[in-house]
Amino acid sequence: MSTSLGGYMGKVLRLDLTTREVSEYPWSDEDRKLYLGGKIMAARILYDKIKTKIDPLSSDNVMVISTGPLTGTGAPSSGRFNISTVSPLTGLITSSNCGGNFGLFLKKAGYDALILEGKSEEQIWIEIAEDNITFHSAGELWGKTTGETQEHLGGKTGKLVIGPAGENLVLYASIFSEERAAGRAGVGAVMGSKNLKAITATGTKSVEVSNRERVKAVNKQWVAQLKRHPFTGVQLPKLGTAGLLSSMHARRMLATRNYKYGQFKDFENVSGEVLAEKHLVKNVGCVSCTMQCARQVRVDGKLVKGPEVETLGILGPNLENGNLELILKWNYLLDELGMDTITCGSTIAFAMELNEKGLWDNGLEFGKVDSLSEVFENIAHRRGIGNILADGSKRVSERFGGKEFAIHSKGLELAAYEPRAAVGQGLGYAVSNRGGCHLNGGYFVVMEGLGLSMDPYTTKSKGALVMMFQDIMEAVSAGGSCLFTTYSMIPAALALKPNSRLTRLANKLMKYSGGIINIVNKFPGLLSVNVPALFPHTLAIDAVTGMKMNMGKFKKIGERGYNLERLFNVRIGLTAKDDDLPKRLKEEEQVPGNKLTVVPIEKLKQKYYKARGWSKDGRPTASKLAALGLSRDAK
Amino acid sequence: MIKVRFFGMLRLALKVSSVEVEAESIKKLLEELQKMYNIDSELLKGTVIFVNDKNMNELQGYKTRLTAGDTVMFLSPVSGG
Known part of the structure; x- marks a missing residue:
């Protein structure tokens, strides 16, 4: 065809x-x-x-x-x-x-x-x-x-x-x-x-585009924009995603000791700064990318990929491990064995706590990590306790108990961002279609401290904002772009001046933005414009495909995708009860005595469902599906 | 003395991870650092500044008072992964 x-x-x-x-x-x-x-x-x-x-x-x-x-x-x-x-x-x-x-x-x-x-x-x-x-x-x-x-x-x-x-x-x-x-x-x-x-x-085929000259011009502009931006043009090339870890620690957002805490005393040892100073050989990147955010390091004399921030967090502070050399080795080993560093590390952290609490005698202890390479090999080959760990935290908790501190949502382990200090990110983890994923969850932590500094504890507008971020990222991903290109949504003028009056005002106003987002979501025609400074993606897709694309249509495509995945899950039995977090994150105050430092997930969920136009039990309604052109799927 | 810890791009530029400085406020601290490292004040103001685990903007901004033993962290203004 x-x-x-x-x-x-x-x-x-x-x-x-x-x-x-x-x-x-x-x-x-x-x-x-x-x-x-x-x-x-x-x-x-x-x-x-x-x-x-x-x-x-x-x-x-x-x-x-x-x-x-x-x-x-x-x-x-x-x-x-x-x-x-x-x-x-x-x-x-x-x-x-x-x-x-x-x-x-x-x-x-x-x-x-x-x-x-x-x-x-x-x-x-x-x-x-x-x-x-x-x-x-x-x-x-x-x-x-x-x-x-x-x-x-x-x-x-x-x-x-x-x-x-x-x-x-x-x-x-x-x-x-x-x-x-x-x-x-x-x-x-x-x-x-x-x-x-x-x-x-x-093969030898090439991709034909609708308007070659326009594509060239849009790409040229887009590349310049990415290079100018303080994140995509400076921070990512120099420090990679690992450069985030220090900021996570400062804001109590760094998963530590199986998500018991949000800060780690030895965080600096496993930070992006130390990675850059002591181990970085050069930065490299994917095809056609100017950011070059991947780290290349040496492991046993061989040039290999260095760890991303999630890997550093989960295999570092979350295991109470401050040994960066070990993480470099493990990252390479886990890649070679072919398994997810996040779920693997998080399952081990959970097993360590089970052992500590006397629920499973498995020999694993926080901070004692010298022999973990062997554990990784055993997981990959399903040998000994590796055969149990190979099934992830949810199944391990069903066998040994400890469900309240098994850190997953819907069976997928959370990334290294501690959501009790960023409740919008907590909402994202809970409602994400693929389970506890920071990206599919909308990556709202970037507005709650890592890019801008909206109040990380308020629930105001978070339902609508998380929905908007999810939809935009969905469309960006479907277009074929890296999600880091969405950083253009944070104008350099704000990003470069975090203490200016304008930035502080923007941070304050965000919690009142829910109403506007809901109106725009209901009437996407209001966004029938292209704003290349914020969204170069729409111009690029327009020039490449010949589709008439604008921000409203683009966001609606993302919303359609998010709803379709949700509908898939609902049809096979997912309910609102599954949009949840472990008890530790909902009820154990991260800062003892500070009631704000938990994720009020039930309150957040209802705001989110309302913003999405879903029923109170989290189902896309017939009218929402009709608005998205998915009427045939409404049964 | 105030313990100052540098992170992000500022640390790569200064090639210093931490230093101890005497200063009674963030404003004075920035002036001291500017002199010590001969750097543009905008470079310092373009960072996120934490005083003992709190963003200075949640305290009194540049007027935030410092006392001996405080830790001040200079962080990248924007990061992600």
Whole structure:
């Protein structure tokens, strides 16, 4: 099915691994206009294909690997692709985004997306070379690490691989492309359950755009804007995401000792500053990105990817570990084994507390972390206690108790941001479609201290603001852009002058912005404009695709995606009760005696549902779905 | 003495992680640091300033009084991950 729009290759490839049947999945320009690409496109496909609760590791599960229209067009920071499926950790729809080069090569091969269905009887890898699709035996690849597998496959191709953790169905196994991970919610286990070790893609096709000259001009402007901004142009290249850790500590937002505390006495030892001063060899980045936020460090003499802030937080303060050298080693090891550093570290922190409280005698202790490499290996190969830890915190708590301090939402462990000092982020964790995710939750912590400084404890307007951030990030991701490009929403004039009257006023006014957001959400026509200083994305998508795009339409696409994922989850049994946080974060005051330092989740949830136009039990209403063009899904 | 800890871009620029300074307010502290490191005051004012775990803007801003033993942190104005 071809396309008249730019930015798309016009083909979605469907592979049935059971029968090895190869076919084209119908995907029209109308679909492209409604769902854009990436995770929203994937949500539509999964919603149409999976209609009941399934075993995520069975042949019933479907995996959609999709790109956005900006991928491969030279738009800055657009070398991203998305993997959506039903998560083995949550049993719900999940999406995991990756900055490796597979998306770019998939488009070179002539496809916007891949749909993987069924399950191969034997262990295989798949080669996609434009129209030639070959199923190979993965006999000699099975057992290899993610790095070894990619090296073995060789050639100038896009590669997507799992490591031993994916093969052994560790519920939080990741998928890798180059050194970048589709890290969260166990997408690697789903790939492993299909007996699929790797996919390669190659080709010589190029992405056609609607207006080449305009695309060049928009991209040039956008690159200059990213370079000028204090975050995307200075902080990220120099310190990476790791540069955030010190600010998290200062604001009591740094998960420490299994989320017992928000500060860690030795935080500086594992900070981005020390990483830059002592270990950084150079900064590198994804295809077509000017930010170059990834850290390259040396581990045992080898140049490898350094840790992101979430990894530093979860494997550092959350385990009471102040040894940065160990984290560098673990980060590399976990990548090679192919599993999520966040869920893995958080599950271990939980196990440490279970041991401390006498609920599970497992030998793990806070601060005593020298032998954790062995534990990681045991998890990846499901040996000994590793076999239990491989199932994540929720299942471990069901077996040994301690549910009140098992730090997950819907089965997915939270990232390193402690939400008792940023309750909007807490709301995001609780209502996120994929479970306790900082990004899918709307990443509101950036407005509660890390970018601007809105009152982090107030509940005022947080429902509407979190909704708006979720929708915008959903659309940005579906377009193919990195979420860091959304930092343009914080004007440099405010970001550079955190103590100015204007910035302080902006911080104060935010808690009164809910009403305006609700009006704009109801009447998106009010946003029928492009404001490139805040949202270059809409101009870029307009120039690339030829769709008439503006901020209102763009936000509505994001809202459609968020509602569609929610609807998927509701249809298979999710209720408002699942939008929750562990008792520790709801009832244990982070600062004893200060009642504000808990997440008042029930109050926040109802404000959020109201802003979303959902019922009190968290279901998208028929009128909301009609407004989003999803009437056919309203039953 | 006030314990001053530098983070973020300011730390990379100064190549100093911490220092002890005598100052009775944030304003005076900024003046002292400006002299010590010969840096533009805008660079210092462009950071988020915490006094003993509280943003100075929640206290008295630049007029916030300091007493011996206080810790002042200079942080990046914007960060994320």
